[in-house]
Amino acid sequence: MSKTVSFITRNFGKYNPSSLASYEFIGGFTALRKALDMDGDAIAQLLADNGVQGRGGAAYDMGRKWSQARAVQAPHKCVVCNADEGEPGTFKDRELLSKDPFQLLEGMIIAGWAVGADNGYIYMREEYSHLRPQLLSAIEQCEKAGYLGENILGHEGFHYHIHLYSGAGAYVCGEGSALCESLEGHSGRPRMKPPFIKQCGAFHLPTCVNNVESLSLVPPLLLDKDGFYKSQGTPDCPGTKLISVCGNVKNPGVFEVPFGITLREIIYDLAGGIEDGHQLQLVQLGGASGRLASPAQLDTQYTYKGMKGADLTAIGSGAILVVDERTSVIGFLRMTQQFFSHESCGQCTPCREGNRHIARFLDKIAAGTHTEEDIKLMEKYANIMSTASMCGLGETAQSALLSAMKRFPEVFAVKKEVAVR
Structure with a gap:
């Protein structure tokens, strides 16, 4: 199996990302023309047949999502591209936004056609503000060329516009309903469900939300007449995935890999191994919200089933953070906890209070003053958060935290005081 492939990233370096003409020269918008000769159900079925799961973290079946969005009856709908990419350690969508913005726009237009939407919104994280001028220029060029606007490419009644919004840097706005609230100019806080976003999302319209990688995958998949995408990966998890590898590795970066590659191959072959001869301590998968893997789990296959079978995060955002022995497990958990304590919107009690208390427990463990009761309460609060937030x-x-308690129980052990006679 080849360790890297070029499918979603097939256009990288092949055209000028600031020029629509350059994108058209390499075949850009051929997929859109093909899509306009298909109905939305056929496009959704193509995604389903190729086993495409959402690339934003939830891994929801993308063909099913588009079918459900298409089935909602409403005079107006919208497509939202989640370009918030707020998960720490995740930066693969940034590569797509900077190196292939027209493929993303083409995917969004196809999504609009497939689900029956008349507006698309790109919600981009504040830290990517340097990419705004290029993306706004790309949208403007598409409008002038007839790929956006009224009666697109001569298809009577297909009116579609794309708008670019920037967030204010809140991690919680990566959650779909909080993103919709932020789009509307409100505080980015999650909504109660139901109604679900597909019925009442941005601007209270039926909304289909996908992330940058998911939408960028659509154009090459529509043109994949030889079935290259499905030939990659494994029988139960076909295709490719963009991953972001960072931390204590020699060659951090973004790689497009076939599903089925192992964590060991990713860390030691693609990322060059641990820097400066240090020893691997742990690997966090899927960003700060992901579980921890121990060195004993490096031969786990990078597939949804393989990761789940190893009790690891099911791919998540595609982030792989490598940590060597210079950082202690508890030190790492305290850093992660600081992030979530800061980013919690405070709307619900389990998250607001749970994060506060768990931070205190971790401080006690770091100081060596914790008790057995502290460990029991910490685990109890963590489980309440995971089920009631x-x-x-x-x-x-x-x-x-919960995965660390399974993988590294020794670091939570309570020191027994020696009785002095």
Whole structure:
């Protein structure tokens, strides 16, 4: 199996990302023309047949999502591209936004056609503000060329516009309903469900939300007549995935890999191994909300089933953070906890209070003053958060902690005082 492939990233370096003409020269918008000769159900079925799962973290079946969005009856709908990419250690969408913005726009237009939407919104994280001018220029060029606007490419009644919004840097706005609230100019806080986003999302319209990688995958998949995508990966998990590898490795970066590659191959072959001859301590998968893997799990296959079978995060955002022995497990957990304590919106009690208390327990463990009762309460609060929080932030904030308690029980051990006679 080849360790890297070029499918979603097939256009990288082949055209000028500031020029529509350059994108058209390499075949850009051929996929859109093909899509306009298909109905939305056929496009959704193509995604389903290729086993495409959402690339933003939830891994929801993308063909099913588009079918459900298409089935909602409403005079107006919208497509939202989640370009927030707020998960720490995740930076693969940034590569797509900077190196292939027209493929993303083409994917968004196809999504609009497939689900029956008339507006698309790109919600981009504040830290990517340097990419705004290029993306705004790309949208403007598409409008002038007839790929956006009224009666697109002569298809009577297909009116579609794309708008670019920037967030203010809140991690919670990566959650779909909080993102929609932020789009509307409100505080980015999750909504109660139901109604679900597909019925009432941005601007109270039926909304289909996908992330940058998911939408960028659509154009090459529509043109994949030889079935290259499905030939990659494994029988139960076909295709490719963009991953972001960072931390204590020699060659951090973004790689497009076939599903089925192992964590060991990713860390030691693609990323060059641990820097300066240090020893691997742990690997966090899927960003700060992901679980921790121990060195004994490096031969786990990078597939949804393989990761789940190893009790690891099911791919998540595609982030792989490598940590060597210079950082202690408890030190790492305290850093992660600081992040979630800061980013919690405070709307629901389990997340707001749970994060506060768990931070105190971790401080006691670091100082060596914790008790058995502290450990029991910490685990209890973490489990309550994972089952009772209002949104994905609170539900996954303690994934690292709960997995560390399984993988590294020794670091939570209570020191027994020696009785002095």
